Amino acid sequence: MRGLRVGLLGLGVVGAGTWEVLTRNAEEIARRAGRRIEVAAIAVRDVAKARRLVGDGVLVTSDGMEVVRHPAIDVVVELIGGDTVARAWVMEAIRRGKHVVTANKALLAIHGNTIFSAAREHAVMVAFEAAVAGGIPIVKAIREGLAANHIQWVAGIINGTTNFVLSEMRARGLSFDDALAQAQQLGYAEANPTFDVEGVDAAHKLTLLASLAFGIPVQFDKVHIEGVSKLAQEDIAHAERLGYRIKLLGIARRRPDGFELRVHPTLIPADRLLANVEGAMNAVLVSGDMVGPTLYYGQGAGALPTASAVVADLVDVARLDSADPDHRVPYLAFQPDALDDTPVLPMAEIVSSYYLRLRVEDRPGVLADLSRILSAAGISIGSMFQTPHGDSDADIIFLSHDAREGAVDGAIDRIQALPFVKSGVTRLRVEHLL
Amino acid sequence: MRGLRVGLLGLGVVGAGTWEVLTRNAEEIARRAGRRIEVAAIAVRDVAKARRLVGDGVLVTSDGMEVVRHPAIDVVVELIGGDTVARAWVMEAIRRGKHVVTANKALLAIHGNTIFSAAREHAVMVAFEAAVAGGIPIVKAIREGLAANHIQWVAGIINGTTNFVLSEMRARGLSFDDALAQAQQLGYAEANPTFDVEGVDAAHKLTLLASLAFGIPVQFDKVHIEGVSKLAQEDIAHAERLGYRIKLLGIARRRPDGFELRVHPTLIPADRLLANVEGAMNAVLVSGDMVGPTLYYGQGAGALPTASAVVADLVDVARLDSADPDHRVPYLAFQPDALDDTPVLPMAEIVSSYYLRLRVEDRPGVLADLSRILSAAGISIGSMFQTPHGDSDADIIFLSHDAREGAVDGAIDRIQALPFVKSGVTRLRVEHLL
Structure with a gap:
């Protein structure tokens, strides 16, 4: 069978990684795929630099449309990111009957319904293993490996930058700002880290995971998103004292009356595998009604791990190209x-356990008043501790049992209106992942 | 598209689980597969009992060949185990042009080359996700998800019985015999546990993992197998003191001059995820040259998790049946x-680190003599400690750096011949999994 001819859009970190994987492992890949996978054209801003990397024999152009429309190209690999130019090129590739492989979670989380619908119309594949959790084959695991299950929930550490920052905050007692500065120095965080630390990147990925798990359209605008930039060192320390670690999780859960889709810092019992995923690593826990909990762990970013996923998709395309x-x-x-x-x-209708921290005047009756409010809202407390702050104040930490978020919102409003309460209530969610 | 018609061989634990998954999740499975998957015939010893479970509308027979040869059956699901009757029925199914899904690791580890060759000749699929690590989609992950990689090594906890026994030995200080008795009481070990505790079951699975990872024929007879039945409680305690846990691992590793295939109790640093896989759970660590280390975790046995894998294979078959x-x-x-x-x-040519324990007379010069023998064999020691035993003896534990197994064999022979050495040398292997 003739080789599969690839048009590469972008030759940045992942693009260059894809070139490297396809070049270095060409034989091993062909042993599996049964045919060669060859980059035939590349669209890139700096044509001269790309030419030095790839040598002759490959079309190198600065015009993505030239690659997308090139009659010799079977599959377009989109690695430029963003959702403007990338969207236009992907849609044109589809209209031209070319398969698409992409690592672009933002594009699919926002425009996936349109893109998949067009792809169906033109009978082409759109594969995106690299868009979620880098090299971990989580898309294939959920989409195919767990196909016998009603997936009940998915909970994932799907942003390496924030996991690195949180790991450093815990292990070395750093503030968020200091941990982020260090992540930037080490190359784990970008100069503008907003998308990562505010949870937007994780929400893009969660959107895709939820669609794969539950069979629902992509609905990025429905995801509740909280990042880690406001997370205080003291909450990490309190959590540890209570036997928990704080991770930024993307959580998708099936409830009788709807789906929960949320990204936020989450307390997890310290003995869970997911709580022990440290540094920039990613892991996704998926629970199916038949298989029970399963976990997938690996590098969620980086040139070669992400390219590993891109090329796995290309092998799938090579097999099913003419099917x-x-x-x-x-x-x-x-x-x-x-x-x-x-x-x-x-969000008011989700169910979770909660960690609540507040500062109060340290005088009799305080705990009784707080407990009465929580109890009246139907919120049952699993544990509580308090630490003195200065001479006359105390910090109180509650861990609740499962409660409805709306009830917790109401209780927090009432608590913050109490005269002896001297701070806002810090509220974090707790998941036991069982 | 019409439904995929399944002939089920066996209605034991996994067979009944498969029936349950296909029945309970019929809608969810059809939403994914695009067609229904229907059990049309069952071969089972107790026909009356099976009839009560499945009701009318399904052919129930005690003759497997009747199912295998039935013209209405598209795919045969072999869940009877063993490699005699199962082999005959699987081969006949293949000759009749029917696809095969099986959970039978022994059959494939021993006769896989013949079976796959016949299947190729007759253009049918043979799928076996359920044969390795139960519900974890590890076969698909290695076979497809990591297709871009030279797989460097695979290390797995792939037998739940032994992992449960080892977990209990460590957590509760039990002897092997007591932990096994408890596993049997709780249903985690069979009445005759030999295949599990002696590592044979893990070796069957490792055989398949190695073939998937490296692209080599199945070679069960080349796997080095050591079980856990001779493992002493004191070695578990010493390992813990040194910062390690002992797990029965199946290890397949690519070396420049050949492949290592081995199943044995292994010391792993306690902070590794794999060291924290407890109870009857399974986990497989796979390292590829591009993706780095990846880990897959879940239930490795049981009716529904295993059936989850069987049915995932059926969904694949449903898609590619007529392709x-x-x-x-x-x-x-x-x-x-x-x-x-x-x-x-x-085995003499594998490379590993080693844990060595021996009893000696506690007198000057002993350590010098031992060190000289190890050093002469090219074995470098990373750490050592000794604990007194009675008035005049001591137990010495060495942890070596990487060494060739043959060199360690020779050193052990020479050490055991020393006059002051009062025990055999207990030798365990150490893997850092990096």
């Missing part, structure tokens, strides 16, 4: 006409 | 004509 489209795995794991329109729940 | 055989994923991840005949290394 009847009906034989291919659906884009979002479920047949496009079998997607579920059950709604995503508003 | 051109060239579009299917190869049985052992690599094209059948691209398998590698690089040899499996004899």
